[in-house]
Amino acid sequence: MSDPIVASRPWRRSLRYANWLYNPFHGLDAVGIYDLLSTGAATQQGLYLNLGYWREAADIDEASAALAMLVGERAGMAPGDEVLDVGFGFADQDMLWARRLEPARITGLNITASQVALARERVAEAGLAERIDLRQGSATDMPLASESVDLVVALECAFHFRTRERFFREAWRVLRPGGRLVSADIIPMPRISGFPARLKQQLSWSLVAGKFAIPAENSYTRPTYHAKLAVTGFEAIEIESIRGDVYAPLHRYLAANPGSLGRLHPMARFAARLALQFDADSVYRGLDYILAAARKPKRLSPRSSVREAAD
Ligand SMILES: C[S@@+](CC[C@H](N)C(=O)[O-])C[C@H]1O[C@@H](n2cnc3c(N)ncnc32)[C@H](O)[C@@H]1O
Numbered sequence: 001m002s003d004p005i006v007a008s009r010p011w012r013r014s015l016r017y018a019n020w021l022y023n024p025f026h027g028l029d030a031v032g033i034y035d036l037l038s039t040g041a042a043t044q045q046g047l048y049l050n051l052g053y054w055r056e057a058a059d060i061d062e063a064s065a066a067l068a069m070l071v072g073e074r075a076g077m078a079p080g081d082e083v084l085d086v087g088f089g090f091a092d093q094d095m096l097w098a099r100r101l102e103p104a105r106i107t108g109l110n111i112t113a114s115q116v117a118l119a120r121e122r123v124a125e126a127g128l129a130e131r132i133d134l135r136q137g138s139a140t141d142m143p144l145a146s147e148s149v150d151l152v153v154a155l156e157c158a159f160h161f162r163t164r165e166r167f168f169r170e171a172w173r174v175l176r177p178g179g180r181l182v183s184a185d186i187i188p189m190p191r192i193s194g195f196p197a198r199l200k201q202q203l204s205w206s207l208v209a210g211k212f213a214i215p216a217e218n219s220y221t222r223p224t225y226h227a228k229l230a231v232t233g234f235e236a237i238e239i240e241s242i243r244g245d246v247y248a249p250l251h252r253y254l255a256a257n258p259g260s261l262g263r264l265h266p267m268a269r270f271a272a273r274l275a276l277q278f279d280a281d282s283v284y285r286g287l288d289y290i291l292a293a294a295r296k297p298k299r300l301s302p303r304s305s306v307r308e309a310a311d
Helices: 010-022 030-037 060-074 092-100 113-125 164-174 197-211 222-232 247-256 266-276 280-284 302-310
Strands: 082-086 105-110 132-136 149-155 175-188 235-241 287-295
Touching (some): 010 030, 010 266, 030 113, 060 149, 060 175, 060 247, 060 287, 082 164, 092 113, 092 132, 105 113, 113 132, 149 164, 175 222, 222 235, 222 287, 247 280
Parallel strands (some): 082 105, 082 149, 105 132, 149 175
Antiparallel strands (some): 175 287
């Protein structure tokens, strides 16, 4: 992979890391973050970039794949399906779904060009290029025809989108009637009252949102998430918090297996070790982790059709 940042002088890369992680007045956009992180993920086998679903997982590779399977199975992914996967990282989940759930075709959209290039190579090496078509593009402006897919899946990425609402509208447009949207997503926890609990909660959210390119427009809790899906036209909306199977077990695993941080850049490793000095509840108290599922109605109401024509 010819990644301009990885290829740049090591000290320059360290400087970029230091500026991103430790300068409170500096943030990066999503592409800047993923170019910098490059392949320095915590997984040992694959290149997943998600936090994992830990209910039955023994390590981070299993947990990352389990989260991908949770999304694929929640979407009811099955042979014959045309799938759109947005924010696919290095395409580990697409290769997993292609092998285990066997949809007819997966189209991937990812805004980070360096990831798209490496993901394409990996998919070709795996002999899956006929079934997985990876493209560079944004989930908020999909280069796909209306009503062309059965499923839209977003594995730990919609919080980045500018905005998540535009993504919902695009997902609704490209889904066929009866098609489903499933997203594993990070949102703020419901507000608690009282000092200093509220302040600690806000600090936890602001730190993550500021450093991980979460636009302010995407900072809302479950009821608003539900309402925004409903206003877009989705039905059968279900939003479940799975935070108990994500943050605390990940934190415990990393604390017990510090070697798993070995692939991270030293600057990122230092920040991760710093976070591990605190208990999981303090670090993640402001963050909810949800699995959201919704369906585009089989029969569109006159209101929906009029809105689609206007879009
Ligand atoms: C936390 S990573 C998750 C990657 C992958 N789903 C996984 O589980 O390993 C977030 C991904 O979202 C992608 N992304 C961010 N903004 C995007 C956008 N507007 N459209 C498409 N992809 C985007 C990033 O490039 C990155 O691949």
